[in-house]
Amino acid sequence: MALNRHKVKRFWQNYQDNILLAIALILLTGVVLESRRRGGFEQLELQVYDRMLRQQPELASDDRLVLVEINEEDLRQQERWPFTDEVYAEVLENIQAAEPAVIGLDVYRDFPVEPGYSRLVEQFKKPNLIAIRNLDVLTGTPAPPAVVPEQQGFNDFTLDPDGVLRRALLYATGSDGMTLPSFALSIAMLYLYEAEGISPQASEIDPQYLQLGEATFFPLETDSGGYQTVDARGYQMLFHYRDRSLMLPTITFTDVWLNEFDPQLLKDKIVLIGSTAPSLKDLVISPFSLGSSEGSKMNGVVAHAQVLSYILDTAMGGRSQFRFWQEWQETVWVVVWLTSGAVIGWWLRHPIAIVGGLLFGIVGTGGIGYLFLQNFVWIPVAAPMVSFLVAMGFVIVYQSYQDFRQQKMVMTLLGQNTSPAIADALWEERSELLNSGHLPGRSLTATMLFLDVRGFSTISETMSPPALLDWLNDVLEMVTHEVQSRNGIINKFTGDGIVAIFGVPVPRETPEAIAQDAQACVSAALAIAEKLEPINQTFSEKNLPQVRLRVGIFTGEVVAGSLGGKDRMEYGVIGDSVNTASRLESCAKERQPVDCRILIAEATEQYLDQKFDLEPWGPIPLKGKVEVVQVFRVLTPAEKPVSTTVTTG
Structure with missing residues (x-):
């Protein structure tokens, strides 16, 4: 049981961040789907639908329809509104004489307007005339009394919450209990x-x-297409606009009244009579309207003609009925794009790639939605598009936060004591190095450098604390620069010294790479020795104590990783090689022929490729070590070599 708990703990430590991200994305998916179910995306879906509809090619004018319009000039001609029954009777008589197929009167005539009522009643009895009424006859307008129910149709429009006409109500029950068509x-x-x-x-x-000819009119549901909360009562359908304004053959009301028109224009046609005069305000907003101003609205009679044209086309196979995915298909569609956004956000880092990913989501969802709409299938576009962008943005922000957190962690572990080259290499390897908030221990071969100021305790007794600190910092600043400029890490300051490491935290696995680290470490020590001379000269001029340094260098196996806990953590190396380097620095303290004594062991010498002048010191027992260690002193360029050929064995 304890072993299982340990495995679970290790699994959590190893994958904690990924698990939390997965949970966050699952919650995000739930929020998106619930928001969509409650209609959170509905208005955006409708706006996208309108934009796609405006991009589709317009169809040719419907030659089955002719419009007899009542415009402002007709109102001035009659000098009154509503027109008298006699005027309408004469207009209908003239139209009937042209032998139209159907006449649709989109004008309310629920009460007599004398003179001429009896004459108009005779026209209402014609079987090819359809008159309008309101569904709610209690507060609205009923049909003309002389028109039988079979020749009545309600002209109520079903508008979306934004006031746009996208749906058509085919059948409904009026307030008088009569079920009738539109x-x-x-x-x-x-x-x-x-x-x-x-x-x-x-x-x-x-x-x-309802089936008419080749078309079955599927009733619109609450969640059809981009809708989620629409009032779908009655028998509704989503209809397709033929074009922006439905440019029909048009004759003015006055021309028909005066019988000044070509009867052939109306023969076997559907003749619609309705108002286009702005003062009568019979207007609706269509998906093609650029705004809610009257100039961009569509006349009510033209909107009826749009619905009529669509019904005729679908019944005769000219256009298709809109179809919709089932709810589960739409849910999968949204989840697929949300997941795609998360995956793309996970992999992309470069700003140009991120912009490309965003464009992929926008163009992908919009383009596919447009292609489906061209085939009369309305699928959600806004919800998957927003889901993609939100998921991608969320993961990118999460990754950026993780990068920041990891970078902060690395800087906490390594401080400011890492060379830019090492920092870059470490950052490239961060995914392998950083694990559950720490750098896991790893075995590698490194070269350690221990440096200490000789006689520091005695010197500290002769100087004030501020002066001592300045004196020491002048030396350590120089030492730090020489180490970092050769890709070394200042692992720690030991009061009057430093511990530097070459070959961490990114493993150096080949003999050539290990040799480069060893040679870089020795080069840094020699540079320190060279820079020490002018520093001591400056100290002498200021009557400050001279600096003498001891350096111990050893190359060998170490275990490197983070030490401590979340409240206090640092990067460290442990192992016998670390101890050996420390003992080399402090051994034979009485033997210091120069201001900066640099001692190395045979383990380092074998990687130097005879590039440095060495003075063999022979086997020396080191404190805490059972076996003696072959020791060499690295000579500075100013020294005359005792021997330039070193043999070991």
Whole structure:
């Protein structure tokens, strides 16, 4: 049991950060999906849908439809609104004489406006005329009394929360309990039956669904496409706009009233009569509207024509019905993009690559959504796009934080005592070096340098503490520079000395690399000896004590890693090689022929490739060591070599 707990603890230590990131991404996924379920992305989805719709190619004008418009000039001509029944009767008589297929009157005529009411009633009895009413006849407008229910259609629009017309209500039950079709559907069914012999039927897919010709009209659901909280009561459909303004053949109301038009324009056509006069404010906002100003809105009669044209096209196979993914498919779609964003964010580091990743998410989700929409399939775009960007950004921020934390950890471990080259190499290897908040111990071959000021205790008794500190810092600053400039690490300051290491923390595994470290360490010691002379000269001029240094260098196996806990941690090396270097520095203290004595062992000498002048000191017993160690003194350039050829054995 204890072993299992230990394994779990080690597993947690090794993968803690990744586990926490995975948990955070799972929570992020839950937040995104729940936000989407509650409609958090709905408005953004609708805006993206509108933009994609505006990018699609427009269809040719629908030659089955003709518009008889009531414009501002017509209002001035009649000098009143509403027009009298006699005027409408004359207009309808002139249209009927042209033998249209269907007439759709998008004007309220719920009460007589004399003169001419009886004459207008005769026109309302024509079987090819469809009149409008409101669903709520208690607060709205009922149909003309003379029009039978079969020739009525409600003209109520179903607007989205942002006021845009994207959906069409096909069937609904009015406040009077009557279930009736919309104005556009009534006209379409009458036209299809008279012109094509197509009558409405119950769909074979579901008897509750309406089928007209080749099209089964699937009712819109609350979560269809980009919707999540839409009011889907009644029998609704998402309809496709033919173009921005539906440029229909148009005749003015006055021209028809005066019978100054070509009857052939109306023969066998669907004739819609409605207002385009801005003063009558019969306007709706379409996905093509650039804003909510009246100039960018669509006339109500034109909006009915858009719905009518779409119904006719789908029934006759010209356009497809919108289709939607099931909820689980949309969920998978969002999760796939969220996961993709996290994965891409994990791997990308370079700013240009990050920008490329962001563009991939935006173009990928938007492009795929656009291609689907061209084929009349509306899939979520905003939710996966935002999920991708948020997940990618979250992981990038997380990675940046981890980099900062690891960099701070490295600097905490190594202090400011690392050369830039070593720091860069360590940073490149950080993923292998850093583990659960510490540098795990690893065995490697390194060259250690121990340096100590000879007679420091005696010197400290002759100087004030501030002067002593300045004196010592002048020496240690020079020593630090020489070590770091040769890719060494100042592992610690020992009061009046330092411990430096060459060959850590990134392992040096080949004999050539180990030799480079050993030679760099000896070169640093010689540079220290050379720089010591001018420092002592300056001290002499200031009547300060002279500095004499002892240096011990040893190359061998060590274990390097972080020592301590989370509250106090430092980078350290341990092993017999460390002790040997320390003993070399302090051995034979009475033998110091120069101001900077540099002693090395045979373990280091074998890597020097005879590049340095050495003075053999022979085998010397070191404190704490059972076996004697072959010791050499490294000669400075100013010294005359005792022997330039060294043999060991």
